[in-house]
Each structure stands twice: as structure tokens, then as C-alpha cells.
Amino acid sequence: MPRRRANVPAPTAGKVDLTKLPARVDRVIVSGLSRTHNDYVMKAAEGLFKVTNFQDVMLEAMNANSYLNELGIFKEVNIKIDVSHAPDATPNGYEVTFKGKELSRLxxxxxxxxxxxxxxxxxxxxxxxxxxxxxxxxxxxxxxxxxxxxxxxxxxxxxxxxxxxxxxxxxxxxxxxxxxxxxxxxxxxxxxxxxxxxxxxxxxxxxxxxxxxxxxxxxxxxxxxxxxxxxxxxxxxxxxxxxxxxxxxxxxxxxxxxxxxxxxxxxxxxxxxxxxxxxxxxxxxxxxxxxxxxxxxxxxxxxxxxxxxxxxxxxxxxxxxxxxxxxxxxxxxxxxxxxxxxxxxxxxxxxxxxxxxxxxxxxxxxxxxxxxxxxxxxxxxxxxxxxxxxxxxxxxxxxxxxxxxxxxxxxxxxxxxxxxxxxxxxxxxxxxxxxxxxxxxxx
Structure with a gap:
């Protein structure tokens, strides 16, 4: 099955206005949790599920990344934003993945x-x-x-x-x-x-x-x-x-x-x-x-x-x-x-x-x-x-x-x-x- 592509307009000579690109977040994934309970990181997804355009997706992803770093459990956190390709994906849907590396036990x-x-x-x-x-x-x-x-x-x-x-x-x-x-x-x-x-x-x-x-x-x-x-x-x-x-x-x-x-x-x-x-x-x-x-x-x-x-x-x-x-x-x-x-x-x-x-x-x-x-x-x-x-x-x-x-x-x-x-x-x-x-x- 071919992968669905995001609905992105063709590039123009000027800058692309990301606020005009409709977008919503279908899934937020926080990986790398081995000792951390899921409820401790759930707040990172709150703002992402409220976005309506791609610029907001990027801004809220950065805010969520800062929040995860403040929790004191990760050594580093990386962000990946991708088109949602789950069976229940919505039009203009995206998946945001935070790949964290937990701190050592000592x-x-x-x-x-x-x-x-x-x-x-x-x-x-x-x-x-x-x-x-x-x-x-x-x-x-x-x-x-x-x-x-x-x-x-x-x-x-x-x-x-x-x-x-x-x-x-x-x-x-x-x-x-x-x-x-x-x-x-x-x-x-x-x-x-x-x-x-x-x-x-x-x-x-x-x-x-x-x-x-x-x-x-x-x-x-x-x-x-x-x-x-x-x-x-x-x-x-x-x-x-x-x-x-x-x-x-x-x-x-x-x-x-x-x-x-x-x-x-x-x-x-x-x-x-x-x-x-x-x-x-x-x-x-x-x-x-x-x-x-x-x-x-x-x-x-x-x-x-x-x-x-x-x-x-x-x-x-x-x-x-x-x-x-x-x-x-x-x-x-x-x-x-x-x-x-x-x-x-x-x-x-x-x-x-x-x-x-x-x-x-x-x-x-x-x-x-x-x-x-x-x-x-x-x-x-x-x-x-x-x-x-x-x-x-x-x-x-x-x-x-x-x-x-x-x-x-x-x-x-x-x-x-x-x-x-x-x-x-x-x-x-x-x-x-x-x-x-x-x-x-x-x-």
C-alpha cells in the first residue's frame, strides 16, 4: 500500500506560510521509557492535540520537548514529526514521536x-x-x-x-x-x-x-x-x-x-x-x-x-x-x-x-x-x-x-x-x- 503524503502546496518563490497548512496530531509517542510511568509524561501531549496548522505542530512540539527535559528523567530528547500512516489516520494527520534517553540509575x-x-x-x-x-x-x-x-x-x-x-x-x-x-x-x-x-x-x-x-x-x-x-x-x-x-x-x-x-x-x-x-x-x-x-x-x-x-x-x-x-x-x-x-x-x-x-x-x-x-x-x-x-x-x-x-x-x-x-x-x-x-x- 503506498504511503500517504502530506497535503503540502507546491513551493513558491516566497516563503511558505505554515499557518495555512491544515494539520492535526493523531498520535503522540514518547519512547525510551523503562523506569518512568506513562502518566508522568502525558502532559507533554496536551498542547499537541489542540493544533490546527503545521506551524502550531512545530511550536507545540518544541514546547513539549522543553517540558520533557524539565522533568529530570531524560539525558536527551529528540523530536520526529511524520505523516500519520495508521489505519485510522485522519486527513492532514501527523504523528509526533519523542525519543528519549533516560538518565542512568546513578x-x-x-x-x-x-x-x-x-x-x-x-x-x-x-x-x-x-x-x-x-x-x-x-x-x-x-x-x-x-x-x-x-x-x-x-x-x-x-x-x-x-x-x-x-x-x-x-x-x-x-x-x-x-x-x-x-x-x-x-x-x-x-x-x-x-x-x-x-x-x-x-x-x-x-x-x-x-x-x-x-x-x-x-x-x-x-x-x-x-x-x-x-x-x-x-x-x-x-x-x-x-x-x-x-x-x-x-x-x-x-x-x-x-x-x-x-x-x-x-x-x-x-x-x-x-x-x-x-x-x-x-x-x-x-x-x-x-x-x-x-x-x-x-x-x-x-x-x-x-x-x-x-x-x-x-x-x-x-x-x-x-x-x-x-x-x-x-x-x-x-x-x-x-x-x-x-x-x-x-x-x-x-x-x-x-x-x-x-x-x-x-x-x-x-x-x-x-x-x-x-x-x-x-x-x-x-x-x-x-x-x-x-x-x-x-x-x-x-x-x-x-x-x-x-x-x-x-x-x-x-x-x-x-x-x-x-x-x-x-x-x-x-x-x-x-x-x-x-x-x-x-x-
Missing amino acids: VGSIGTEVGQNEGSLRTELTIPNIFGRGESLALQGSYSSTRANDVTLKFWKSFFHTRLFENRPEFSLSVFRHIDRMDISSFQNSNLGLMGDFSISTFFPFQLRHSFQYESSVREISILGKSVPFAIREHCGPRLASVLRYIVGYDQRDNPVFPSQGIMVKSTSEYSGLGGNISYMSNNTHAEVSVPVIGGIVAQLCGRIGIVNPTKSSSDLPISNLFYVGGPQTLRGFRFGGAGPRVDGTAIGAQSYWSAGFHLWSPLPFSGVFKGLSNNFRTHLFYNLGNFNSFTTENMRSAAGIGLAFKLAQRARIELNYCVPIQKYQGDKTVNGFQFGIGYEFV
Whole structure:
């Protein structure tokens, strides 16, 4: 029996208008499923069965391909669109086949990770798609020669196959051990505990990403030297924390590293005191606004504010939850913690702080000659100001300078700035000259 051909008009000198080619999808096939249940991938076919022309077939096939890749079960997915040749084929009918290759039963990776002013080596072993609906179990570890080291066993489950697909709901449960060295304050914080997280996006009145977390952990502070002030020693020992955490983010920037326009706001609120012997409430909010000026120059205004208060008059704030003002992420021209309160020359952290920055970002000179490479670089003029334990400009610190920034991957950047402290006070630890910074949220 000869194969039926699609009803395609003869080519003309101009472009073919695919919207005028009637088409419908008779069958959608997802092959390569060995451990995955069929109902987990069925949502990929919903849009394809609603098409009326060949252009929609192609667009919906691409959307379905993106959706299948987001499910976390395939290493790769290929698309094949063919004329439907089944016995019950309809006129102008097509078959769309997605040929997937599932992830191995054990996946390992090793690489680097960027934190706030530190880099670390990260390894991960993952068992993907455990029960056939996108569940995964991962053992993650990171090591930094400067500050933080952690080990995490994490179970993750997405609900992308449900009606809430556009809201990207996710759930995770983690057992973790986190060690954070604060050499500037001569103490180390060890945190062993359990955390549950549920994340979801909402779109009214504007797009927000929400994360609801609960953490139960044992936090132990130990000193790193002999001559440590009593203001730090009194915080030593194990404590039990029971923390509710809410993180909300709004991000409409056109680029997360070097935006030319857009607004970003991220706020983290915590309440500790449901149990245990650590009681506090805190909030830390970061925001930035970018506006194009002329000739590729972008004006950017950044700000950050944080506050932590005890919820019981008899309880002391844990020193590991206080804020350290100074450094590339909060106040350039000052060392990390160099603009905060000190006891016997040792930084002890602040109960509140604010900082702001104004930048003029510009492409490199002659950027048109080295288009691919120069897109990863920017120069900037900046002016930073901030204060701690006071929301006024009295005793405010400030600095200005010029710098070069390099985009690292798609989220972080490296900065090399020449800083000139303008307002400083006795006891501050400043950097009058070059300062290096690495991270993903700068002021």
C-alpha cells in the first residue's frame, strides 16, 4: 500500500506560510521509557492535540520537548514529526514521536560552586527517577578552603506533571551538616539538622517565586583560638533551633549577572522559637534596579537591609545570626566585617544594617572587535554607603572606586575593584586599593 503524503502546496518563490497548512496530531509517542510511568509524561501531549496548522505542530512540539527535559528523567530528547500512516489516520494527520534517553540509575558530577565571596569544590551523587515519577535522591558535598563546608542528603520531588505545571511546584527533604568558619570573629558554627522545603511560583499580580522551609537543627559554636573575647565565648556550646523560613523573590531582569534593565527583589524572613532554646525573628532583603542610559551604559541602584531581634526578653541573639558589614557584597572599600561593631579588635556582628550602591556599568572599550569575549566583561564606577545598628546616616561609612567585572557561568561574577574609602572611623578595617570579590549578589 503506498504511503500517504502530506497535503503540502507546491513551493513558491516566497516563503511558505505554515499557518495555512491544515494539520492535526493523531498520535503522540514518547519512547525510551523503562523506569518512568506513562502518566508522568502525558502532559507533554496536551498542547499537541489542540493544533490546527503545521506551524502550531512545530511550536507545540518544541514546547513539549522543553517540558520533557524539565522533568529530570531524560539525558536527551529528540523530536520526529511524520505523516500519520495508521489505519485510522485522519486527513492532514501527523504523528509526533519523542525519543528519549533516560538518565542512568546513578549519576555523578564534580565541579566548582560560587558562594558569597568564596568558591568551593562540589561533588554530587544522584539516584534519579527512583519511583518513576521524577523523584531523586542526592548526596551532595562541598569543600571550601576559606569558610563553609557541608554534606547534604537530599530527596527531591517535582510536581511538573500536574495541573500546577506553570507554577513549578517542588518539594525537598534534606539531612545536612554545615560547618561555617568565621575567622574574623574566631569562631566556628557547626549545624546538623533536617530541613523541608516547598517552592512554588505565583503570577498574580506579578510573578513571584516562594519558598517555605522548616528547619530543625543542633547548632554548636566553638572558638578557633585562645585569645577570644568573652562576648564570643559566651555563645559557645550546642543549642537546638526550630526555624520557619520564608523566601520570596521577584526577578524581571534581562540578565542575572549584567542586566541592562529590570528589577530584582529577594527577601528572606525567619522565625525561630517553635522549640529549642534559640528565639529570634529576622529579615534580610536585597533589591536592585537597572536602567539603560546611552551607548550601552547602564545605571544601577542596589540596596540591602537586614534586622534580627530576639523574640524573648530573656534570650540572647546567637552570634551566628548577626550581620557582618563590609566586603565586596555589602560595602566595598572595607574588609569583610570591617565596618561593624568590634570587641577587643574582634568583629562580633551587628543586629541590623543597611547598605546601598550606585553603579555606572559600561562595556569594554573596542568591545565590537571581540564580541564573544567582551560580552563577559564590564567596567563600572561605583559609590557605596552603609551603616550598622542604625538606620540613619549618622556615622555612615562610604567608599567609591572603579572596577572590572567578569561573568562567571550564568549567575555569578568576579570583581576586581580599586576602592577609595571616603567616610571611615577609628577601628574600621579598610581596603584602600585593589579589592577582589566573587559572588552572585552585590550591592
